[in-house]
Amino acid sequence: MQRCESATEIDDTAAVWAIRLEERQCDPDLASELDVWLAGDPRRSGALLRAQAALCFLQRGRALEGTEAFASPGPAAINRRKLIVGGGAAGLAAAAGIAGVSFIRRVPVVPSLHYATLMGEVLRVPLQDGTVATLNTATQIDVAFTGGLRAVSLIAGEALFEVAEDALPFVVSSGPVRFKTLRTTCSIRRRNAKSSILVTEGTVDAWVSKAGQAPVHLKAGNSALISDDGTHRVTTVDSAEINRQLAWRTGEIFLTGQTVEEAVEEFNRYSAHKILVANVALAHEKVVGRFRSDQPEAFANAVATTLQAGVVRDGNVIRLVRATLR
Amino acid sequence: MGQSRPEIIAWVSGHVLPHEKDVRAWLSRHGIAADQIDDVVQEAYCRIAALDSVSHIASGRSYLFRTAQNILLEQIRRARVVRIDTVAEIECLNIVDDEPSPERIAAGRLELKQVEKLILALPEKCRKIFVLRRIQGMSQRSIAAMLGVSENTVEAQAARGLRLILTAMTEQTSTRPNGIREFGAKVRIRHGN
Numbered sequence: 216m217q218r219c220e221s222a223t224e225i226d227d228t229a230a231v232w233a234i235r236l237e238e239r240q241c242d243p244d245l246a247s248e249l250d251v252w253l254a255g256d257p258r259r260s261g262a263l264l265r266a267q268a269a270l271c272f273l274q275r276g277r278a279l280e281g282t283e284a285f286a287s288p289g290p291a292a293i294n295r296r297k298l299i300v301g302g303g304a305a306g307l308a309a310a311a312g313i314a315g316v317s318f319i320r321r322v323p324v325v326p327s328l329h330y331a332t333l334m335g336e337v338l339r340v341p342l343q344d345g346t347v348a349t350l351n352t353a354t355q356i357d358v359a360f361t362g363g364l365r366a367v368s369l370i371a372g373e374a375l376f377e378v379a380e381d382a383l384p385f386v387v388s389s390g391p392v393r394f395k396t397l398r399t400t401c402s403i404r405r406r407n408a409k410s411s412i413l414v415t416e417g418t419v420d421a422w423v424s425k426a427g428q429a430p431v432h433l434k435a436g437n438s439a440l441i442s443d444d445g446t447h448r449v450t451t452v453d454s455a456e457i458n459r460q461l462a463w464r465t466g467e468i469f470l471t472g473q474t475v476e477e478a479v480e481e482f483n484r485y486s487a488h489k490i491l492v493a494n495v496a497l498a499h500e501k502v503v504g505r506f507r508s509d510q511p512e513a514f515a516n517a518v519a520t521t522l523q524a525g526v527v528r529d530g531n532v533i534r535l536v537r538a539t540l541r
Numbered sequence: 542m543g544q545s546r547p548e549i550i551a552w553v554s555g556h557v558l559p560h561e562k563d564v565r566a567w568l569s570r571h572g573i574a575a576d577q578i579d580d581v582v583q584e585a586y587c588r589i590a591a592l593d594s595v596s597h598i599a600s601g602r603s604y605l606f607r608t609a610q611n612i613l614l615e616q617i618r619r620a621r622v623v624r625i626d627t628v629a630e631i632e633c634l635n636i637v638d639d640e641p642s643p644e645r646i647a648a649g650r651l652e653l654k655q656v657e658k659l660i661l662a663l664p665e666k667c668r669k670i671f672v673l674r675r676i677q678g679m680s681q682r683s684i685a686a687m688l689g690v691s692e693n694t695v696e697a698q699a700a701r702g703l704r705l706i707l708t709a710m711t712e713q714t715s716t717r718p719n720g721i722r723e724f725g726a727k728v729r730i731r732h733g734n
Contacts, residue, residue, distance in 0.1 A: 222579035230704040234696055238681050258580075261587030264553060265561075269707045271554035276656050276675040507551065513596070520599045 220256065228252070229262035233270050275465045331355040332372070335485045335509055337464065342367075345379030351404075351463050352485050352508075373404035375464065378417070390443050391424045401433075402461060408443045415457055421447070468508045472501045475518060475535070482511040487531055490515055494537040497524055543593040553589060556601025561711040563602075564609050573613070582711075584612045659706045667702040670695055 232249065239245050253259050330350060332338045338350040342358060344365055350356065354372025365385040367376070378385045380398035387394040387403055389410035394403060399417030403410060412421065414437045420430040426445040433439055433449065436457070441447040452460070459469040468485075470478050476498040479490045485508040492498040500522050506514045512526075515533045519526045527534040544552075561582060568578045585608040589595070598604045660671055669688070673679045674695075681699070685692040 221576070222583045225583065226707070227704055230707065231697070231700040234700045234703060238696060238699075258583050258587055260590040261583045261585070264550065264590040265558065265583075265586045266703060266707060267550045268553035268558045269710065270703060271550050272558060272710075273656060273659075273675055273703070273706065276660065276671075279657055279660075280676050280678070505555070507555070510548075513552075516596055517599065 222258070222262075225256065225258055225262045226266070229259065229266040232263055233266035236267070237270060328359060329355070329357050334487065337466065344381055344383075344385075346385065347377045349375040349377075349464060351375075369403055369405050369410075371405060373402060373463075375402040375461065376400070388424075391426075392441050392443065393422055393424055395420045395430075409440060410443075411438070411440045413438045413452070413457065413460055415461075462505075463508060466508050468506045468514075470502050470504050470506070472503055474498065475500050475502055475522070478502055478514065479535075482506075482508065482514055485509060486511050488512070488533055489531060490533045490535060492535045494524070494535070497522060497535060497537045544596060549589075549592070549595055552595045552601065553586075556598075557586075557589065557605050558710065560602040560605050564605050565711060567606070568609065568613070577616075581609050581612050581616070585609050588612075655710075659709050660702075662709065663702050663705055667698050667705070670698045671702045674699060 232252065235245060236249070253263070330338065330340050330348070332350045332352060332354045334353045336350075336352060338354075340348045340350065340356075340358075342348060342365075343360060346365070348356060348358075348367070351373040354374055355370040356374055357368045357370065359366045360383075363383055365378075365381065365383050366388070367386070368388040376385070376387065377400045378396055378398055382397070385396050385399075389403055389405040390408065392410040394401070394410075394412060396417060396419045399414060399419050401412055401414045401417075401419055403412045412419065412433065414433045414435055416435050418435075419433045421433055421439060421441055422428060422430040423441065423443065423445040428445055431439065431441075431447060431449060436451050436453075437449055438452045438460075439447055439449045455471075459471055462469045468478070468481055473481075475492055479492055479498075483489050488511050490511050497518075500518075502518065502521075504514075504517060506517070511533060515526045515535055518524055518535055522537075524535050524537040527536055564585075565578050565582065568581060569575070573581070585605060588608055589604075595601075660668060660675070663671055670684060673684045673687070674681065679687075681692055681695050685695045688695070
């Protein structure tokens with residue numbers, strides 16, 4: 216075979232193709248053009264796969280929006296809210312345009328009071344005070360900024376609140392539990408008559424309405440589990456654990472020694488395909504790894520391979536089984 | 542059962558690409574020339590691209606290492622004039638197995654930070670477009686309108702940025718990467734608990 220192109224030159228062209236394919240998914244001419252290019256040299260298919268994989272990796276860049284490095288409206292960044300409100304149709308088009316690329320769906324700033332996600336969805340909601348609420352799978356919140364209070368109720372699910380600093384208190388209600396702050400980043404989850412919170416920035420006071428107890432003072436690095444009856448437990452977690460618990464923002468699940476049972480419970484939050492562990496010993500095995508939350512099958516297969524189990528699929532159920540060992 | 546192309550791309554993105562740097566460093570330590578490394582790596586991706594499904598692959602890292610090793614062996618055998626010890630040496634290259642090590646887990650956590658660093662290191666024009674497109678989520682068309690350039694320019698800059706980032710992600714660094722040990726008798730393959 217004649218080698219007219221170096222690997223580097225192929226990589227250059229492959230990058231152009233990866234971008235084109237992403238931008239012009241619906242262009243029918245593109246597919247035939249691509250076929251011609253790919254047929255020109257067998258090495259090109261590898262280079263294209265690699266470039267597309269890099270682009271896929273860069274999708275996590277969406278999670279950087281509003282972070283310190285990209286927050287200032289300098290030459291390289293523009294204000295997101297201005298873009299959507301001021302940009303009018305263009306802003307909406309931009310928001311719609313990314314829907315196919317990123318799994319984070321966005322909504323324009325409107326004085327709507329209720330936001331919800333379906334199973335497996337992640338939704339970023341910019342609120343009118345500059346706070347950004349990011350809703351995890353199967354989550355519902357109500358927002359009411361009236362009467363000198365920024366009030367949000369978490370009806371179900373889990374949400375990350377990046378609360379903008381303001382003189383008005385920001386209060387999240389989760390059942391009878393109240394979380395009050397002036398500025399914080401925290402994620403709150405409501406489940407089984409309990410509320411859990413992870414504070415990564417600022418401070419939060421937590422209490423149970425009408426329980427007559429003194430508020431619990433939480434600061435960055437604190438994680439707390441508060442029951443509706445007022446019992447609570449506060450722990451301190453390190454940054455690694457914080458990242459693990461917030462991996463859902465980028466559609467991932469990190470496992471760092473959780474049991475199969477715990478991992479399965481996590482996966483089952485995100486997909487209609489439910490994993491069932493049919494063996495007690497298997498359920499208690501510990502697992503480590505990184506997975507996409509929308510790929511329970513990949514997790515089940517990994518468990519099967521590493522822990523000598525079998526995977527049985529039955530409609531929407533993925534059953535993890537293990538022959539009884541003698 | 543076949544997998545969709547996006548599934549395979551996502552798998553390569555999460556399980557192969559992050560290890561390319563290590564494979565390159567490993568090949569380089571064994572005296573393989575830089576342009577030959579490029580060829581071996583490209584061929585390895587070709588073989589993955591030819592797969593209908595990657596669900597049978599337990600570890601992308603091991604797979605990439607083994608594939609690179611096989612390609613290298615084939616190339617050396619085809620080259621006719623071969624030092625006999627080269628083949629033997631490559632055959633017994635000790636590939637560190639791929640139980641997800643604590644270091645890898647830690648590296649995974651750093652990924653967002655890494656994306657940020659990669660983007661910030663781009664040349665200015667490229668970076669501007671990258672930030673608008675990849676971080677702010679603007680469409681190519683809106684970016685072109687805002688900057689007063691053609692969509693083709695935006696596309697070309699995006700491709701350039703992608704290319705630069707790919708290189709930065711996968712090029713060898715002078716420090717020895719985590720999780721890779723020199724081959725030889727002293728090596729103990731890491732296994733999970």
